[in-house]
Amino acid sequence: MSKLKLILPLLFIFIYFDSFSQREDVGNYEYDKEILFGINKNTNGGLIGGFVFKSGTRIDDSQFSFWGIELSNVKNPKEARYNTVLGNSYIFGKSNYLYAIRPHYGREIILFKKAPNQGVQVSALAAVGPTIGLIAPYYIEYAVSRVQTVTEQYDPEVHQSRFNILGTGALFQGIGQSEIAFGATLKAALMFEFGVFRSSATGLEVGYMLEGYNKEIPLIPTTENNQLFQSAYFTFYYGFRK
Template sequence: MKQALPKYVLALLLMPSLIWAQRSGSPSTTTSPNQIPSKASNSAKTPNSNAGTSSFVERGTWAIGLTTTTNSGIFGGFNLRKSWNKNPSRQPIIGLDIVNLKDYREFTSPFSYNGRSYIEGKLNNLLIVRPEFGMQWMLFKKSSEGGAALKGILATGPSLGIKIPYYVDVSYLDPNSGRTIIKSIPYTETMANSPTGRSVIVGEGGYFAGSGDSKMVPGWHLKSGFDIELNTIKRNYLSLEVGFIVDVFQNPVEILNQTSPRSVYTTGYLTFFFGRTY
């Protein structure tokens, strides 16, 4: 009995170690740590996948345009426009046009001085500012594979005409000093019986040379046209608009000498718009 007692004591001391070794070596019935992150990652991927598949909803557009008209040169002015796409078939728009309007009977004088020219008989420049509100209707939508869309446009608003005297540079002989002087004067003074009136026109002056003597002529306008929205990349916006504008002013505006002043001016226009959707 005295020799067997140490064996039992040794067995009692080793039993906790054996039980712990058996538990650590046996397969666990609970979820492994490697599986828990995979579930978390799957749940984390779900909202990302939904966000990736969600399409961009276009709320509207901002655009700036460069325009040419039948009553202007190659560059007739520029435009600003904003639209809202609450209704896919009909969108309200607001815009601002700033254009230079000319009389269709204007012609460049055949006489020039050192290659400079001027408009024969022109009395005033007419700058028009047109704030407007209107509507555009979807006529043909873009196909699923891309392409162009066609919209019809109808807009109206006030026409703020700014009548600026047309200035020319003249060369004349100063009777006091006997020297040749070049001066910028209104074209109306070249027709007067004065020292500058008996001068030689050497070319036109600056467009805003007579801005200090400009006068405001209020009016109203109506615009109708077609807008061709081109296929773009990402959120860029490109379109080509062609149409017709009627300006009606409160008072007749005289642009050329020896022609009847008019209150109604009609204009065909072509505008290239570029901007962004939001």
């Protein structure tokens, strides 16, 4: 019985590594197409800066073309979060959200290819594209008296006491009243891909992005607002290749 307890785990380990070694895409990293999904963190965003979709196609041995789309929430650097007397949180002075929709096209050049079954593939990439900015009102719940509250867009001329702010509106409240700003985005980055199989990809993109709009975006009316934004970012990717 004791020998059986020892043999069974060894048998499972052998089967696992045997099936692993028989996969055709182990150590073979040649691929022609890829589809990647990513979660972004950047210096103009919150805990999660946005979400990314990317599709690439091989041009030659070391070069790919790709297109993609990115959805992000852009913040003013001076935004600060406070707690209310009810324990809710809000951003004092914030009047609008900026949701950026960024379709883009770019090129990727492989700088260092991955050795079989080990190492990291390193690529340099650049992309450019139009930007559609949705300027959505930022709603707060405000106590106008001891028995009455209102939920409306923050206005520094009306909501002068931050102690009367009880919380924020519902998620995406007022999105239907959004204004649109048009612009363009340019980004450059390094991509580090450390997947084991050809058929799947796991990687990290680290880069710089410059984004400009056709007008100033009034995120916080009482401070400096910009129509040009720049940020450093990193994006975790996972996807599929063939």
